[in-house]
Amino acid sequence: MAVTLGLAAACDTPGVTLIDPDVAGRPDSVTFHVSLHDTLLARALGWQHGVTGAEVQLHRIVDPFQPHILYTDSTGNAYISNLFPGLYKIAGYRVLSGQETAPTGNIVRAFGDGFKQRISGGSNVSLTLATDREGSLVISEVYYGGLTHANDYYWARFYELYNNSDTTIYVDGMLLGYAFGTAYSAVLTCEENWAFREDPAGLWSIEFHQFPGSGTEYPVTPGQVVTVAVDAVDHSLADPTLPNLSQADFELEGSADPDNPDVPNMPSRGTYTNPLGHGMLAGPTHVMFLALRVDVASLVTQVHMQGHRHVRIPTERILDVAHGMTETPDSDPATYLPTYYCLSWVNRDFDRLESAVYRPGNDNRVSLHRRVLRTVAGRPILQDVNTSRLDFRIGLYSPGRIQY
Structure with a gap:
């Protein structure tokens, strides 16, 4: 529902x-x-x-x-x-x-x-x-759990992939992370950030994780969902509004998180590691990306004027992008706006316009879902018109399932 x-x-x-x-x-x-x-x-x-x-x-x-x-x-x-x-x-x-x-x-x-x-x-x-684009591995759901939780519990977040094609795809070595997006937009102008935001040659990132596997160890069949948890545990024990992620397919590796020995880890490969020790904690304003396997050590890097060294993930390796921005139906959105509101947070070749992200009634169970466009032989085909504003909708989280 x-x-x-x-x-x-x-x-x-x-x-x-x-x-x-x-x-x-x-x-x-x-x-x-x-x-x-x-x-x-x-x-x-x-x-x-x-x-x-x-x-x-x-x-x-x-x-x-x-x-x-x-x-x-x-x-x-x-x-x-x-x-x-x-x-x-x-x-x-x-x-x-x-x-x-x-x-x-x-x-x-x-x-x-x-x-x-x-x-x-x-x-x-x-x-x-x-x-709409056909036949790819896409980001199908992003859950930003904890943002409205009384205890600021961030560890229940998960990111979900879906095989939208009719052939088996192997996730071995793929990268999942977030790109530059709105970074530093409160202190630097859009012109100053332009080279990192809208580079047609790729997405600049400081934080991303890599799927394990040497090439054919982790197949994803047509219509299969892959759930990537920040922590693959039952978070409903901490709060009943949070999901049980103990059956996740992968979990992000961190220095201080509870490791589930039954779930493969995804090590961090970026130039930045979240100091909270649970792995990447992407929020609604991040530009999420999924990329094919690449030799990270060979990639172009550049230090942003604020001091962080970014890695450029080449355009030809990018599989999918999901992009959101906090919107508020009944309050002043100016409280959520960065100082500089740029016309694009990412090059249009990757995504044309960010999705609206909000929690009706502050419901902590809400996540961002890619829309079902049609069904073929009982298998959902998800929409991908390269515009998150249209491709995604708000709904209750559903780890491991396509719901909308």
């Missing part, structure tokens, strides 16, 4: 405002035009002039998280008037219905785009939707 929002379903999002589209031509109206990047597919779908029925999501960054939802007309346009000027998070989304799938071989496909842009009356905004 979902706790709350589906960002792509207006009725699931608290505070969503549905917009009357009949405001075209007003001098203060903002026009959004949605097109498809794949022009051949657009023509086959009858969208050569614009994507019909696409959802456009708008959220002004300085406002509580109560997004406007618009829908495009037959020309791919949507309009809104009386919009407060400012910096907005904008996302465009469309999923084919079963009756529209003939051009895609009767396969339900999703399309998405997202970015931040300053908007004022009379603005024109263009969104170009990318088609």
